[in-house]
Amino acid sequence: MGERCSGPVQTSAVYLLGTSAFPAVPPPSPPSPVTPANEEDLCTPIEELSLDAVDAAIASSPVGLTASVSSGPPTVVAGPSSASKKSKVHSLQDSPNLSSPPATAPASAPDSPDLSPCVLSPNLSSSSLNYSTAATSPFTSTLASSSAKLPASSVAARLAGAVHVLATEATALQSVAQLYATSPAARDGFQQAVEAIVRTQTAYPPGKLVVVGVGKSGHIGRKLVATFNSLAVSASFLHPTEALHGDLGHIRPHDALLFITYSGKTQELMTLLPHVDPTLPLIILTSHVTAETCELIRQRNALATAADASENNPGGAASAATILLPAPIPVEEKVSFGVAAPTSSTTTALAVGDALAIVTSKELHPSTESVFRRNHPGGAIGDAFRRTSAASLPQNDTIRQLAVPWRDIPIVQTPSDCADVLRAGYSSTNGWVRVVKANTESGNLEYVASPSRIRALLSSDLARPVHEVSRLVVGRPDFVAVAADTKVRKAAEWLSAVANANASEEEEATPADVVVAVIDNGEIVGVLELQELLKAHSEIRA
Numbered sequence: 001m002g003e004r005c006s007g008p009v010q011t012s013a014v015y016l017l018g019t020s021a022f023p024a025v026p027p028p029s030p031p032s033p034v035t036p037a038n039e040e041d042l043c044t045p046i047e048e049l050s051l052d053a054v055d056a057a058i059a060s061s062p063v064g065l066t067a068s069v070s071s072g073p074p075t076v077v078a079g080p081s082s083a084s085k086k087s088k089v090h091s092l093q094d095s096p097n098l099s100s101p102p103a104t105a106p107a108s109a110p111d112s113p114d115l116s117p118c119v120l121s122p123n124l125s126s127s128s129l130n131y132s133t134a135a136t137s138p139f140t141s142t143l144a145s146s147s148a149k150l151p152a153s154s155v156a157a158r159l160a161g162a163v164h165v166l167a168t169e170a171t172a173l174q175s176v177a178q179l180y181a182t183s184p185a186a187r188d189g190f191q192q193a194v195e196a197i198v199r200t201q202t203a204y205p206p207g208k209l210v211v212v213g214v215g216k217s218g219h220i221g222r223k224l225v226a227t228f229n230s231l232a233v234s235a236s237f238l239h240p241t242e243a244l245h246g247d248l249g250h251i252r253p254h255d256a257l258l259f260i261t262y263s264g265k266t267q268e269l270m271t272l273l274p275h276v277d278p279t280l281p282l283i284i285l286t287s288h289v290t291a292e293t294c295e296l297i298r299q300r301n302a303l304a305t306a307a308d309a310s311e312n313n314p315g316g317a318a319s320a321a322t323i324l325l326p327a328p329i330p331v332e333e334k335v336s337f338g339v340a341a342p343t344s345s346t347t348t349a350l351a352v353g354d355a356l357a358i359v360t361s362k363e364l365h366p367s368t369e370s371v372f373r374r375n376h377p378g379g380a381i382g383d384a385f386r387r388t389s390a391a392s393l394p395q396n397d398t399i400r401q402l403a404v405p406w407r408d409i410p411i412v413q414t415p416s417d418c419a420d421v422l423r424a425g426y427s428s429t430n431g432w433v434r435v436v437k438a439n440t441e442s443g444n445l446e447y448v449a450s451p452s453r454i455r456a457l458l459s460s461d462l463a464r465p466v467h468e469v470s471r472l473v474v475g476r477p478d479f480v481a482v483a484a485d486t487k488v489r490k491a492a493e494w495l496s497a498v499a500n501a502n503a504s505e506e507e508e509a510t511p512a513d514v515v516v517a518v519i520d521n522g523e524i525v526g527v528l529e530l531q532e533l534l535k536a537h538s539e540i541r542a
Contacts, residue, residue, distance in 0.1 A: 165343065168336045172329040172344040173351055179326065180355075185290065190356070192323045196281040197360045200256040201233060202426030207254030208234040214241070214268045216342040217260040217349065224258075224353040231361035232371035240268040248275060256281045260353075262327075262345045264288045265295035278304045278319040285349055289326045297322050327352040363429060399491050400484040402536055403518040403526025404430045409448070411436055418469055419462040425454040432527065435466055435473050447473035450529050452513045471513075476524075479517035484525055491516075492537030495530060 180186050200207040209228060213221035221237055228235035238250055251257070257280055259269050264286040273296065276282065288294040304319030327348040334340040361368045410424050414437040424433045431451035453472055461469045482491050495516070516533055518526040 165337065168331070169344050169347045172331075172348050175330045176327055176348045176352065179289070179328070180352075183289070183326075185324070186326050189324045189326065190359075192321065193283045193325050193356055194360050194363060196256050196283065196320075196323060197233065197356070198363050198427075200254060200281070201360075201364055203254040204422055204426065205254060206234065206426070207252060207256065208236055209258055210236055210238050210251055210255050211258045211260065212238050212240055212243070212269065212272070213260035214239065214266060216346050217262065217266070220346050220350050220353065221258070221260050223350065224260075224357060227354060227357045228360075230372055230375050231357055231368060232365055232375060233357060233361050240272040243272055244275070251276070251280070253277070253280075256283065258283045258285060258325075258353075259296065260285045260349060261296065262287045262342065262349070264293070264297070269296060270299060273299055274303060278307045281320040281323065283323045283325050285325045285327055285352060287326070287328045287345060288324065289328055291322070291324045294324065297324060325352060325356070365429070397488045397536075398484065399482055399486050399488055399516075399518055399528075399533070400520070400526060402488060402532060403484075403516075403528045404432055405526050406524050409434045409527070412466075414438070414466060416466055417462065418457055418464055418466055418472060421449050421466055421472065422454060422457060422462065425449065425451065437467075445475065447475050448479075448515060448527060449473045450513055450515055450527075452529060452531070474515045476517075479515050479524075479527070480530070481517045481519050484518045484520040488533065488536050492533050495533065 180190060197209055200209065209225075211221040211225050211228075213219075218237075218239065225235045225237045236250065238247060243250070257276065259282065261269055261284070264284070278300075282300060284294065284296055284300075286294055286296070288297075291297045300322045304322070308319055327345070329344040329348055331344075332340070333343055333345065337343065358368070361371070365371045408430060409432040410428050411434045412420050412424050414435060416435070421433050421435065425431055431454070433449040433454065435447040435449060437445040437447070447466075449472055453474075457469070457472065461472075466473060480495065495514075514530040516528050516530055517524050518528070
């Protein structure tokens with residue numbers, strides 16, 4: 001064999017010369033090279049091989065590669081192909097750029113079967129190669145170390161990327177929280193948005209919040225609709241494109257709208273805007289912090305001005321205000337992540353929408369938890385409520401805790417119409433109304449209208465005086481008085497027994513809208529309807 005040539009291989013085609021046939025034992029690393037059937041096939045190209053990688057491994061090995069050869073010239077067989085090399089590789093007996101394996105390798109080596117060729121492949125095996133010290137081979141240790149280091153760096157890169165995204169979105173949330181804590185414009189916009197939704201929910205007939213969005217903003221809108229409904233704030237989702245194809249009928253005269261758009265100029269919303277009644281309140285949840293920079297608000301104000309000045313609307317209702325609900329992010333997503341994918345922007349929009357839902361629900365309902373429990377009986381949350389209801393209520397189950405505080409009920413002075421009571425009831429956070437009638441002889445007479453009695457009003461009753469409509473208000477003498485420290489279970493059982501006794505005597509059973517007055521030291525501290533008391537009793541029993 002000649003000495004190793006220091007220069008590069010001048011040809012990419014290498015051939016094996018000689019008449020020695022390949023042994024019958026195939027190489028162990030699939031796919032195996034095609035074994036020539038005769039001497040004419042000896043120069044057929046075998047699979048591609050990276051000679052550079054093999055040459056470097058042989059040159060750096062302190063012990064070299066040892067092949068077991070029984071007779072004939074040493075042979076070199078190429079292993080699996082390399083995708084990065086396109087040159088055809090054959091075998092060469094006296095290649096000037098490959099060190100010749102020692103011809104004195106023992107044919108009876110334990111891991112080297114007779115006539116076993118030397119397989120120059122990344123998939124080296126003990127049956128094809130005989131190392132003096134297999135565990136310390138540079139080629140094997142290189143592969144092992146690279147496979148050990150690469151996953152570790154890959155995991156570190158993944159975790160670093162995840163922490164970066166989480167930290168960026170957390171910073172965006174902190175920024176928007178600071179905005180609503182300090183910015184008068186943002187605080188005023190949020191307050192107007194809550195008032196608009198509460199006014200819609202307490203109108204007669206009551207309206208709903210219609211959430212409109214497209215793309216990722218549409219997905220955020222659907223989630224917010226689910227949150228509003230679970231908190232007993234009526235809401236629905238409307239796709240802007242479907243609205244233009246017939247779903248505009250979904251918007252009713254007493255509704256409010258919430259547009260979600262990060263850019264403030266989403267084309268689908270701009271197209272829908274001229275077809276929305278300008279008298280309906282419109283809330284725009286967007287990245288803009290001032291109304292002057294939001295194209296949707298500018299367009300809405302222009303349409304409202306034109307509608308107010310139109311000859312078709314002489315003396316008509318004035319256009320409703322357009323409310324800006326800002327949800328900005330401190331750094332654009334393209335700068336933070338290298339791609340403008342909605343991430344931080346949707347996070348802040350969702351957070352602001354959640355805040356709007358919870359605050360509005362607390363404005364509308366005395367107990368947000370109770371309405372949420374009623375609307376969420378299934379799943380793990382429903383199971384948790386059922387498990388804790390029996391344990392928590394007996395510890396705090398006096399009738400005082402169920403009652404609506406007397407001092408929190410709004411007052412309507414008579415003379416007044418049923419419409420005044422209806423308006424006060426829907427504007428109240430608890431649905432109750434106190435009606436006070438001045439009487440010079442015996443002092444003021446006080447009545448109360450419960451939520452179920454107010455809901456039973458007919459349209460024809462609204463213009464009638466309060467006391468001309470039967471069963472709207474209940475006077476103090478007709479209250480069912482119960483001591484404030486009475487247990488819910490005991491009060492419910494007692495009132496149920498009274499109702500059953502009346503029914504057995506063929507009298508009218510105690511109706512569910514009976515007003516139960518909670519008395520403490522001779523004073524009324526709260527009221528509730530009998531149906532609420534019976535419902536609380538059934539929850540305790542469950």
